Amino acid sequence: MNSFGRNLRSGERLVASVESDRQHTRAPLRVALPTALRVVDVHKSYRRRGIEVPVLQGVDLHINEGRFTSIVGQSGSGKSTLLHLLGTLDRPDRGEIWCDQQRIDNLPSQQRERLRNRTFGMIFQFYHLLPELTTLENVMVPKMIEHSVWRFWRHKRTIVERATTLLERLGLSHRLHHRPSQLSGGEMQRAAIARSLMSQPSILLADEPTGNLDRQNGQLVMESLLSLCRDEQLTIVMVTHDESIAKQADHRVQLVDGRVACA
Ligand SMILES: Nc1ncnc2c1ncn2[C@@H]1O[C@H](COP(=O)(O)OP(=O)(O)OP(=O)(O)O)[C@@H](O)[C@H]1O
Ligand SMILES: [Mg+2]
Numbered sequence: 001m002n003s004f005g006r007n008l009r010s011g012e013r014l015v016a017s018v019e020s021d022r023q024h025t026r027a028p029l030r031v032a033l034p035t036a037l038r039v040v041d042v043h044k045s046y047r048r049r050g051i052e053v054p055v056l057q058g059v060d061l062h063i064n065e066g067r068f069t070s071i072v073g074q075s076g077s078g079k080s081t082l083l084h085l086l087g088t089l090d091r092p093d094r095g096e097i098w099c100d101q102q103r104i105d106n107l108p109s110q111q112r113e114r115l116r117n118r119t120f121g122m123i124f125q126f127y128h129l130l131p132e133l134t135t136l137e138n139v140m141v142p143k144m145i146e147h148s149v150w151r152f153w154r155h156k157r158t159i160v161e162r163a164t165t166l167l168e169r170l171g172l173s174h175r176l177h178h179r180p181s182q183l184s185g186g187e188m189q190r191a192a193i194a195r196s197l198m199s200q201p202s203i204l205l206a207d208e209p210t211g212n213l214d215r216q217n218g219q220l221v222m223e224s225l226l227s228l229c230r231d232e233q234l235t236i237v238m239v240t241h242d243e244s245i246a247k248q249a250d251h252r253v254q255l256v257d258g259r260v261a262c263a
Contacts (some may be wrong), residue, residue: 008180012030035098036203036235037063037086042105043258044094045082056092057258063203066233068226070246073255080207080241082255086237087120087205088112089227098205121196125208127245128182128186135191136176139163142198166194170224197228204228206238210245222248 020229039061046052055078063086071079084090085097088104097105104115113259116122129138143176144152152159170190180188189209196204206225210218222245228234229250240246254261 001122002053010192028212034065035055035062036065036067036100037061037237038096038098039082040095040096040098042082042085042092044078044090044092049169056085059095059255059258059260061253061260063237064167064251065202065235066229067251068229068236068238068249069251069253070245070249071237071239071253071255072241072246075241077255078231078258079109079255081209083205083237085120085263088116117199119202121198121199121201121204123189123192123204123209125211127180127192129188129191129195131180133175134179135167135172135183135187136163138180139167139194139198140202141195146199146262148151163198167191170194184217186220189213189217189221190236193221193224193228195247198232201234202238203235206236208239208241210240217244 005145039059042056042059043054044056045052047053054198056152065096070132071082077120085105086090088107095105099115099119104112107115117162118155129135130141133141140159142162143155146192148157150161164176165172167173170193171189172194175183175187175191180191184193190210195206204225209225211220213221225238226248229236236249239247
């Protein structure tokens with residue numbers, strides 16, 4: 001097991017295949033990669049003043065395991081809506097979403113919650129760090145929520161070690177005891193990434209993670225995400241407005257008129 005507790009041995013072949021694919025980025029894949037998420041004919045509308053506003057109108061999408069997918073599209077095209085559906089934060093009106101071999105869009109609330117805690121990590125544009133906690137404490141929050149007080153204190157040493165390792169991995173070892181107000185935007189976003197990895201998710205969903213950052217900090221965050229995908233075989237789905245960020249992913253998906261325009 002590596003520092004993230006993921007099984008690298010079984011991922012070694014996958015890395016080799018991903019790396020060889022990256023070296024020939026435009027060449028077709030010789031071996032089909034396992035699908036992490038599958039979206040089948042998904043529709044989603046919102047109601048505004050009694051009028052139905054269609055947002056997603058038949059989205060079909062495959063997200064391959066251990067790959068980095070970016071989703072682009074105009075403001076209001078439904079990128080965040082799609083990401084929320086993937087992360088079981090909302091349900092589609094029609095269609096299906098599958099994770100691994102399991103249909104997830106129609107699961108009861110408790111199972112959706114469990115899936116969210118165990119399988120998905122989420123990061124957002126505005127970090128959502130708690131201002132009164134230090135960087136290290138913020139990263140430990142998912143474990144504080146997951147465990148009872150007694151269990152948290154019993155495992156505190158391991159939890160602190162894991163949070164520290166994640167922060168070191170993201171270049172924040174010198175900011176463990178700073179509060180969010182004492183961090184730069186890029187540092188706050190990298191702390192939020194560390195927090196999202198605390199429960200060892202296999203899929204990271206990121207909504208505009210660089211949207212609030214200048215180019216240099218945005219690129220640093222992007223490099224952290226790329227290295228998590230390459231080195232830890234984390235599946236990443238990232239929504240972005242920024243084409244220069246989007247094109248660094250393995251796969252770029254564009255939403256137009258409620259559908260995937262090109263993949
Ligand atoms: N809860 C809601 N109720 C009503 N309408 C909503 C709701 N959430 C989103 N919408 C509408 O759905 C459309 C798609 O929203 P969404 O947030 O998915 O777009 P987006 O592509 O992420 O846009 P942006 O790039 O600006 O973040 C928008 O027109 C938005 O106003
Ligand atoms: Mg959005």
